[in-house]
Amino acid sequence: MHLSLRQRKALWGYAFLALPLIFFLVVRIYPALSALNMSLHQWDVMSARKPFVGLRNFVELWHDQVFWKAALNTLLYVVISVPLELILGLLVAVTIQSVNRFRGFYRTIYFVPYITSTVAVSWVWRWMYFKNGGVFNQILLSLGLPAQSFLSGPEQALYCVTAVVVWQALGYYVVIFLAGLEMVPSMYKEAAKIDGASSWHVFRYVTLPLLNPTVVFLAVLGTINSLQIFTQIMNMTSGGYGQGDLGGPLNSTLSLVVYIYKQAFYRFQMGYASAITVVLFAIILVATLIELKVLSRRVEY
Amino acid sequence: MLKRWLSLSMIVVMTTLLWAASASVAAAKEVTIEYWQYYYESKVKLMTDLIKQFEQQNPGIRVEQKTFPYEQFNQKVAISVPAGTGPDVVNLYYGWVPKYVDGGYLQPLPADAFPASTIQKEFLPMVEAAKLNGQYWGLPTAVRALALFWNKDLFKEAGLDPNAPPQTWEQLQEYAIKLTKRDKNDQLVQEGYAWNADGQDNHVFIQVLLRQWGVTPFSPDNKQVLWNSKPGGYEAFQWWTDLAVKHRVGDPTFMGDYRTAFITGKAAMMIDGSFALGTLRDKAKNINWGVTTLPVRAANPSVRANVGSFWMNALTVNAKDEKRDAAIKFLRFLTSPEVMKVWMEKVGELPARSALTEDPALQKDPIYGPFLAGLKYAHATFFVDETSERQAIIDATNEVRLQGTNPKVALDRLVASEQKIRDEYFSNR
Numbered sequence: 001m002h003l004s005l006r007q008r009k010a011l012w013g014y015a016f017l018a019l020p021l022i023f024f025l026v027v028r029i030y031p032a033l034s035a036l037n038m039s040l041h042q043w044d045v046m047s048a049r050k051p052f053v054g055l056r057n058f059v060e061l062w063h064d065q066v067f068w069k070a071a072l073n074t075l076l077y078v079v080i081s082v083p084l085e086l087i088l089g090l091l092v093a094v095t096i097q098s099v100n101r102f103r104g105f106y107r108t109i110y111f112v113p114y115i116t117s118t119v120a121v122s123w124v125w126r127w128m129y130f131k132n133g134g135v136f137n138q139i140l141l142s143l144g145l146p147a148q149s150f151l152s153g154p155e156q157a158l159y160c161v162t163a164v165v166v167w168q169a170l171g172y173y174v175v176i177f178l179a180g181l182e183m184v185p186s187m188y189k190e191a192a193k194i195d196g197a198s199s200w201h202v203f204r205y206v207t208l209p210l211l212n213p214t215v216v217f218l219a220v221l222g223t224i225n226s227l228q229i230f231t232q233i234m235n236m237t238s239g240g241y242g243q244g245d246l247g248g249p250l251n252s253t254l255s256l257v258v259y260i261y262k263q264a265f266y267r268f269q270m271g272y273a274s275a276i277t278v279v280l281f282a283i284i285l286v287a288t289l290i291e292l293k294v295l296s297r298r299v300e301y
Numbered sequence: 302m303l304k305r306w307l308s309l310s311m312i313v314v315m316t317t318l319l320w321a322a323s324a325s326v327a328a329a330k331e332v333t334i335e336y337w338q339y340y341y342e343s344k345v346k347l348m349t350d351l352i353k354q355f356e357q358q359n360p361g362i363r364v365e366q367k368t369f370p371y372e373q374f375n376q377k378v379a380i381s382v383p384a385g386t387g388p389d390v391v392n393l394y395y396g397w398v399p400k401y402v403d404g405g406y407l408q409p410l411p412a413d414a415f416p417a418s419t420i421q422k423e424f425l426p427m428v429e430a431a432k433l434n435g436q437y438w439g440l441p442t443a444v445r446a447l448a449l450f451w452n453k454d455l456f457k458e459a460g461l462d463p464n465a466p467p468q469t470w471e472q473l474q475e476y477a478i479k480l481t482k483r484d485k486n487d488q489l490v491q492e493g494y495a496w497n498a499d500g501q502d503n504h505v506f507i508q509v510l511l512r513q514w515g516v517t518p519f520s521p522d523n524k525q526v527l528w529n530s531k532p533g534g535y536e537a538f539q540w541w542t543d544l545a546v547k548h549r550v551g552d553p554t555f556m557g558d559y560r561t562a563f564i565t566g567k568a569a570m571m572i573d574g575s576f577a578l579g580t581l582r583d584k585a586k587n588i589n590w591g592v593t594t595l596p597v598r599a600a601n602p603s604v605r606a607n608v609g610s611f612w613m614n615a616l617t618v619n620a621k622d623e624k625r626d627a628a629i630k631f632l633r634f635l636t637s638p639e640v641m642k643v644w645m646e647k648v649g650e651l652p653a654r655s656a657l658t659e660d661p662a663l664q665k666d667p668i669y670g671p672f673l674a675g676l677k678y679a680h681a682t683f684f685v686d687e688t689s690e691r692q693a694i695i696d697a698t699n700e701v702r703l704q705g706t707n708p709k710v711a712l713d714r715l716v717a718s719e720q721k722i723r724d725e726y727f728s729n730r
Contacts, residue, residue: 044400044404045375045376045379046375046378046379046397046400046401046403046404046406047379047400047403047404048379048383048403048404048405048406049404126557127557130554130555130556130557131552131554131555132488132489132490132552132555133488133489133490133556137488141486141488147486147487147488149703151554152552152554152703153703154699154703154704240557240558240560240561241500241558241559241560241561241564241577241580243499243500243691244499244558245499245553245692245695245699248695248696248699249699249703250696250699250700250703250704251696262688265372266688267686267688267689268375268376268400
């Protein structure tokens with residue numbers, strides 16, 4: 001068999017590509033397909049019988065109030081955290097870019113939370129949120145303001161968790177936005193300035209449109225991350241010496257992934273848990289497609 | 302030459318055959334059984350020693366111990382037993398028995414080696430929770446019970462006798478109110494009683510408060526939830542939630558959880574299990590604490606109750622023929638009085654045989670005594686889905702505490718959701 005140099009090169013390329021492909025198939029695609037299969041069974045870990053039940057798990061989900069509560073909470077996590085992360089991230093990035101000294105220092109300060117263990121971060125915030133003796137309530141009381149329930153009441157708990165998510169992710173948004181800002185050619189900005197545009201107008205009509213790919217990337221990534229929120233809730237509502245109230249109080253912080261975890265590893269109902277993962281997969285797919293469609297704009301000057 | 306060569310090879314063949322034969326005879330005599338438990342350091346260490354002892358007493362039987370992290374344990378059993386590669390003797394939580402039996406992983410204890418009448422006579426009444434369909438599916442080496450812990454220094458500080466813990470719930474409430482401290486902003490700085498629903502108190506409500514308020518929590522077949530079947534049930538729930546809502550002696554999120562609050566000296570009393578002793582010895586070194594039996598109701602002091610739970614050892618369907626005989630021997634060994642005594646010394650869990658709990662020397666022990674006393678009247682709840690059942694109680698108390706729901710309404714709703722969980726379970730049977 002005679003292969004040209006080009007064909008041989010291509011062959012090598014495929015050989016190298018095959019490795020990650022196999023890895024991807026085994027580690028991602030196969031589990032996903034098996035979860036789909038499990039969602040069609042009554043799959044109790046401890047039961048020898050795992051009968052095929054068709055779509056019964058999904059019908060049950062439809063009538064499950066806790067599932068709807070978890071879905072609504074997850075939606076709230078997304079619509080609160082993603083815009084906040086984008087706006088604050090851009091604001092901080094633009095501010096950092098406008099300072100000339102210690103830029104690296106500021107960037108580091110904002111990035112440190114992102115590389116800190118989420119478990120540690122969640123626990124420290126949990127302590128700061130304590131209704132009795134927590135730092136935040138101490139501050140509020142010393143200012144003569146009423147103490148708040150924070151994580152211990154169903155009204156505020158979800159927002160408290162979201163705040164931690166935003167605080168921790170902010171550094172990542174800042175760094176990516178800074179990179180995006182560097183990519184905006186300065187000649188466009190200068191040309192606009194010569195034409196008499198104010199700095200707001202330059203930002204609004206030149207910088208922001210050219211940042212669109214960065215915004216889309218961060219929005220899609222942020223949405224997927226928020227839809228999968230788990231670690232913060234796990235560590236802020238459960239653990240310690242008590243059994244805790246995972247996703248509580250009164251399911252006010254329960255997200256879809258936490259609900260999946262409870263069904264799968266507390267109740268051993270893998271079939272039902274898999275059904276929720278299938279629904280979550282569909283939600284992520286649809287949300288991502290919509291975001292790509294709505295947010296993406298081709299901008300050329 | 303050839304002859305010599307032939308005879309030599311004959312000798313070689315003969316010896317090889319003989320050697321192989323003798324090896325197979327030895328192999329036939331030796332039986333290996335597998336024992337599985339989840340990983341808990343002191344239990345695994347002791348079990349290693351116990352296995353050595355058992356193997357010396359029973360030549361020809363080898364026991365292999367395998368351990369798994371708690372989270373993976375059920376899954377490993379579920380995958381391995383049907384494949385025939387799992388344990389012969391398995392350690393499981395009593396609350397899992399219905400699922401394990403449904404799954405077909407277990408065989409009932411043989412009546413000749415473990416007669417029901419002997420079990421009823423020699424073991425604590427709570428082992429009845431290991432009985433299903435009229436048969437015992439395993440027996441514990443050790444059991445757990447609850448007791449009231451109190452902080453003597455905080456008692457003294459509040460002007461109470463540090464050596465006189467409350468004997469009745471009425472006293473507990475009165476002391477707890479005295480022991481609760483709030484700052485000028487009405488912020489809780491010390492709990493009189495570490496009130497919780499997610500720790501042990503939900504079990505106390507089901508098995509202790511309800512019984513002392515005249516309610517049997519479940520029907521004898523465990524199918525009916527009877528918590529609101531009598532006015533006493535509503536009173537008990539009201540009394541329990543009043544501690545947190547009306548008297549405000551504790552808050553479940555204070556210091557993170559009830560045990561942390563007690564360990565850090567910020568809670569004067571808590572109810573916890575014998576399984577908490579290790580943590581307390583380790584972490585509460587600066588606290589001058591004592592243990593006493595659970596309170597009774599002043600109006601009804603003769604009704605004592607406690608909450609039992611246990612991990613038991615059971616035979617799986619893998620144990621057949623000579624393996625089954627060996628596994629039964631091992632099970633008898635694990636549930637023998639000798640092993641129970643060592644288990645209490647080394648692991649700190651209480652013995653499952655009534656005779657041992659009545660040992661006067663042990664009864665006088667200031668730490669183990671109250672737990673042992675509690676074992677006699679301890680009830681183990683038959684759970685069909687422990688997580689969901691506990692969550693329903695947490696949610697009901699939160700409705701009362703955080704949303705101001707009338708305790709009567711909350712209890713009715715709670716019983717309805719507990720009943721639903723049971724109905725779903727029993728309807729599939």
